[in-house]
Amino acid sequence: MSAAQAPTADGQAQGPAVRPPRHEVDPVLTIEDLSVEYRAETTVRAVDHVSLTLGRGEVLGLAGESGCGKSTLAYGVNRLLKPPAVVTGGAVRFHSREGHVVDTSVLDGDDLRLFRWEKISMVFQGAMNSLNPVKKIRDQLGDVFATHRPSMTRRERVLRSGDLLERVGVDRNRLLAYPHELSGGMRQRVMIAMAMALDPQVMIMDEPTTALDVVVQREILQEISRLRAELGFAVVFITHDLPLLLEISDRIAVMRAGRIVEEAPAMTLYTRPQHDYTKTLLSSFPSLTGAHGDFVRSGSADLADSGGER
Numbered sequence: 001m002s003a004a005q006a007p008t009a010d011g012q013a014q015g016p017a018v019r020p021p022r023h024e025v026d027p028v029l030t031i032e033d034l035s036v037e038y039r040a041e042t043t044v045r046a047v048d049h050v051s052l053t054l055g056r057g058e059v060l061g062l063a064g065e066s067g068c069g070k071s072t073l074a075y076g077v078n079r080l081l082k083p084p085a086v087v088t089g090g091a092v093r094f095h096s097r098e099g100h101v102v103d104t105s106v107l108d109g110d111d112l113r114l115f116r117w118e119k120i121s122m123v124f125q126g127a128m129n130s131l132n133p134v135k136k137i138r139d140q141l142g143d144v145f146a147t148h149r150p151s152m153t154r155r156e157r158v159l160r161s162g163d164l165l166e167r168v169g170v171d172r173n174r175l176l177a178y179p180h181e182l183s184g185g186m187r188q189r190v191m192i193a194m195a196m197a198l199d200p201q202v203m204i205m206d207e208p209t210t211a212l213d214v215v216v217q218r219e220i221l222q223e224i225s226r227l228r229a230e231l232g233f234a235v236v237f238i239t240h241d242l243p244l245l246l247e248i249s250d251r252i253a254v255m256r257a258g259r260i261v262e263e264a265p266a267m268t269l270y271t272r273p274q275h276d277y278t279k280t281l282l283s284s285f286p287s288l289t290g291a292h293g294d295f296v297r298s299g300s301a302d303l304a305d306s307g308g309e310r
């Protein structure tokens with residue numbers, strides 16, 4: 001009998017000790033029974049009683065075809081929904097490292113702004129086009145610090161902005177560039193740098209690389225994986241590209257028509273999908289019938305052994 005099979009007080013042997021998954025032990029974000037409707041001429045329930053937990057430092061992939069509600073869920077979590085969207089039920093809670101639990105629905109004004117940059121930040125598909133065209137990168141990154149870290153001097157802001165750029169693989173001399181002087185990939189890296197500026201514990205990435213060519217997309221994903229390992233933030237990564245999610249995620253939730261139909265460690269979802277829709281989704285990517293690529297992160301075999309928890 002192994003140490004993990006110590007007898008209980010009544011003399012019965014227990015099964016092997018199973019390590020509970022990280023998101024259960026140490027959650028950073030919990031979405032509880034969240035529902036969102038768009039109330040226009042007709043009412044569309046875009047998010048329908050969704051519950052999900054994100055573990056601290058975990059990458060949770062959210063997969064599903066166009067229109068299934070992924071973006072609505074992401075915007076709902078970050079309190080960025082605008083009319084005609086209405087949150088009709090549920091809650092989103094943020095768990096700080098210090099053990100505080102914040103119900104995001106009660107945040108407003110400065111508290112909400114602070115929460116969005118400092119605790120949860122977001123990178124979306126078109127983000128690179130939201131840079132101000134007439135302002136240098138230095139000043140756009142610097143603005144984040146000027147607003148949220150008013151005690152920083154100008155010199156400190158420039159230094160820190162340069163560090164951020166280097167962190168995402170952009171030379172710091174690009175601080176002096178205007179957005180139009182950078183490639184799309186570089187602009188998106190700048191947006192990722194901006195989202196990381198205040199060391200948030202959660203980053204929501206909604207199709208962050210979809211508009212970019214495959215090579216640039218791979219480079220950026222490798223960067224995100226490396227930074228996640230280095231800095232320990234958690235990621236909700238949203239895309240319809242399931243092969244990509246399998247490579248980058250610890251766990252994957254599959255969404256269909258506003259609901260989560262399946263949720264499992266990435267490798268389990270790939271090797272033993274349960275729901276018919278997940279099976280259909282997997283079979284719709286011919287590349288998945290070949291070997292499971294692991295260019296973004298290594299150790300896929302370890303992942304399979306550990307049930308996806310790392």
Ligand SMILES: Nc1ncnc2c1ncn2[C@@H]1O[C@H](COP(=O)(O)OP(=O)(O)OP(=O)(O)O)[C@@H](O)[C@H]1O
Nearest residue numbers: 038040044046065066067068069070071072073084
């Ligand atoms: N402003 C809006 N008004 C009315 N309905 C909307 C609005 N925005 C989204 N919807 C509807 O809500 C549903 C979910 O849309 P959502 O954009 O969240 O899906 P998605 O999975 O992110 O799709 P995509 O991958 O194409 O962005 C869809 O049926 C969509 O038509």
